[in-house]
Amino acid sequence: MASLATAADSATRTTVLYVGERTAVVSAAAELFDADLRNADASRRAALDRMDADVDCLVVDASLPDGRGVDLLAAVRRTYPELAGVVLVESGPVPEIGSKPPTDYVRVADGAEPLATRIRNVLSRRAPTGGLADHLFDSAVRNGPDAVVVVDDRTEIRFANEAVADVFGYDPAAVVGSPVTDLVPTERREPFLEAFARHVVDGSVGEWTQVRGRGRHRNGRDIPLSLSFHHGRYEGGRLFTAIVREESERRDREATLERQRDELAELDRINRLIREVAHVLIDATSRSEMEQAVCDLLADSGPYAFAWIGRENLARNRVIPRFEAGAAEGYLDAVSDSDYDTLSDGGPAAQAVIDRSVTVVDDVGTDERFEPWREDALDRGLRSVATVPVQYEETVLGVLALYEEEVGAFDEREAAVLEEVGRLIGYAMTAVDRKEALVADDRTELEFRLTDDDHFFTGVTAGTDVEVTFEGMTPRTEESDLVYATVRGGSPEAIRDAAADAAVVEDATALGEHEDGVGFEFTTTDDTVAATLASYGASVVSMRAADGSARIVAELPATADVRSVVEAVTAEFDGMELLAQRDRQRTEARDGGGPGLWRADLLGSLTERQRTVLETAYRSGYFQWPRERTAEEVADSLGITSPTLHNHLRLAQGELFGALFEGD
Structure with missing residues (x-):
């Protein structure tokens, strides 16, 4: 390939003329891309004397002894209208330089590398120069998807566009000046030259002619090609133009079109799915109706083989399925004997809850996370799974699990859409919960056990016959509360003494004695269990302490983020343990x-x-x-x-x- 190398060296050499006083910077920039550099004195006359048609780019200082650099550039372009230019700016505002012909600027302080980049950029934007380019090519030819090669009657390549690199693997500038036979397989070169000579003699390719043939890639492999030939005359000679398309590229394009049609069909399916989900959510009047309707839509009449929807129960450390639909009859009954997706086992439903993102099991048969339920799933033909968090903002309200009968059914696009479906369901659930709250009191009830002696109620009962029953709490200031309790089995003086030693109690007042014991008012800090629960929207329904242990029942709105509340109070109080989580509905007419x-x-x-x-x-x-x-x-x-x-x-x-x- 010596001929290509030699041609490339001559064809790609760039000549830069510099007018100004920053020669060191410009010289370093020219060396970065192997350009020939001409220097002229920093004057208008010297620049015009050194300028000729071989100069590709004029670099000028913004300020010259006898005028502005942009004015000099404009003067030179009266003779060379397509000349590329770069203006070196020392300081101050950037001069008005325009964009046609291609012109740019760079600050001197930026150094040689940015200058080299700017020179390359303006050269790449330069329109074809000279009669040949004006006669044959415009930007569409240079940058089009098909390779375009122009050959003279001596078989020398006179022009090659950017797409030549895609088809033949060569830099287009490197093939200019080389024989076109370098692009022809060795065994086909002789027949090619014979045919080419006939065309030169008789001009038999006067019109565009379609042929198929084979080319040679830079790596040596043969390329199946589709070619369109045309010939014309230029400056007394003949030029042959070939538009070249790789046949494999045609097949790739057809495959791409087919893939795009499939993607459009998939996009249409996804949009239709979202519309249908939104429709059933609008029609539902309760959360339960909503959950069943979504499962029916997605599995019974929808794109998935099986679906279920469930909620997280922290007390049982599990995700509990509530509604299901689809062809996998008996699946949930079969797996219910196991601890279905305990929150600590890393199963897909638990992972969706914890990560608040869609979890995909591409292959039920091989994914270790699905091992506990693999056999039951495979027996029913379920091969891949996606678990979707149903969430409103940052609150996870449940989990939607979808199953398919083929491996790898849930790609990244599907997962992203399902995440939006989960948010759509969560938004609708929150809206219907708020609507139901106007006519019903739906609550989530949490039952805790506290064995922390540092807490006043448990501490005062430890090792004694004292019992304390929480009666209520009202806020006093931003940092203190009034807590009311009934105390049995201890003298008021002993209770006041214990309160004086408690970090969270600021004052204790005995209110009076009743059948159940002595009523007390405690002024407390906001570090108590009741205050912490209240800060998360929970209210204490009951609290009773005896023998150093307290049972606490608190209520939350059904839409509250139960996980955040439980994590907060168990982290705040040592010995706090969640015993139960229950849904309560007390509808009153x-x-x-x-x-x-x-x-x-x-x-x-x-x-x-x-x-x-x-x-x-x-x-x-x-x-x-x-x-x-x-x-x-x-x-x-x-x-x-x-x-x-x-x-x-x-x-x-x-x-x-x-x-x-x-x-x-």
Whole structure:
């Protein structure tokens, strides 16, 4: 290939003329891409004297002794209109340089490498120069998808476009000046030259002619080609133009078109799936109806073989399936004997919950994560799985599991779409939960056991016959609360002494003795169990401490992020353990006067401060007869004045009595 190398050396050599005083930088840039550099004095006359048609790019300082560099560039272009140019800027604003002919600038401080890059860029953007290029080529030919080769009547390649690199493996500039036979297989060169000579003599290729043949790639392999030939005359000679397309490329393009058609069909299927999911979600009136409808859509009448949807139960450390649909009859019953997807075993459903992202099992038969359920799945023809977190913002509401009967059914695009489907379902679930909350009180109930002696209630009962029952809590300040409890089995003095030693108790006041024990008001910091639960939207339903252990039942809205609450309180309090997680539904008919709704309506009419003052007064015995605490004592507990207390109580009572006697 010596002929190609020699031609490449001459064809790719670039000549740069520099006018200015930064010769060292420009010389270094020219060396980076092996260009010939001409230097001229930093004057307009010297530049014009050194300029000729061999110069490919003019580099000028922005400021010259006798004028501006851009003005010099413009003057030279009156003679050489397609000349590429680069302006060297020392400091200050960049001059207006335009973009046609190709022009760019670079700051001197950037150095040689950026300058070399800018020179290459403007040269690559340069329009073809000279009569031959103007006669034959435009940018579409130079950058088109098909290889274009122009050969003169001596078989020398005069032009090759960028696509020649794709078809033959050569740099287009390297083949210019070489014989075209370098692109022909060795055994076919002689017949090719004979045919070419006939065309030169008789001009028999006057019109575009389609032929098939074989070419030679740079790596030596033969290439099946489809060629279109044409000939013309230029400067007294003959030029032959060939448009060359690799046959394998044609097949690749057909395969690409087929793949694109398949992708469009898949995209249409996915869009249709999302629309159908949205439709069933809109029609559903409850979460349960929604969950079953989604399974039916995706499996019974949809694209998947089997589907189930479930929820996380932290107390049982499992994902519990709730609804299912599809052809895998008995699958969930079969796997229910095992701990289906315990949150610690790394199974696909658990992983979707923990990672909050779609988990894919490409092959049930080989993926170790699916080993506990493999046999039951394979018996029913299930070969791949995708588990999808059903989530609203950062809260995971459940898991949707989808199964297919072929290996690798869930690619990255499908997984991304399913993640959006999971979010769509989560959004709809949250909306329907909020709607149901207007007519029902759906709650998640959490039961904990606490054995932390540092907690006041458990600590005061450890090793004694004291029992403490939590009665309620009201906020006092941003950093303290009033906690009300009934204490049995201990003297008030002993309880006050224990409270004085407790880090979370700031004050303890005995309110009065009852059948169940002595009522106490404890002023506490916000580091108690009840306060921590309240900060996550949970309320303590009951808490009873005895023998150094406490049982705590708390309630959350059904839409709450149970995992975040459990993780927070178990991390905050040593010895805190989740025992149970239960769904509760206490629907009350409004027309029937259900107490749940009446209570919510009445309390909802109060401001937060009115409710706090009213509950504090009630729990501290202000409304007892005889009163266990005076208004001044209640006000002191809350850190407010007595008149302020009376004002809040009067307003709160007015709201309650108005709702009771005048409301609909």
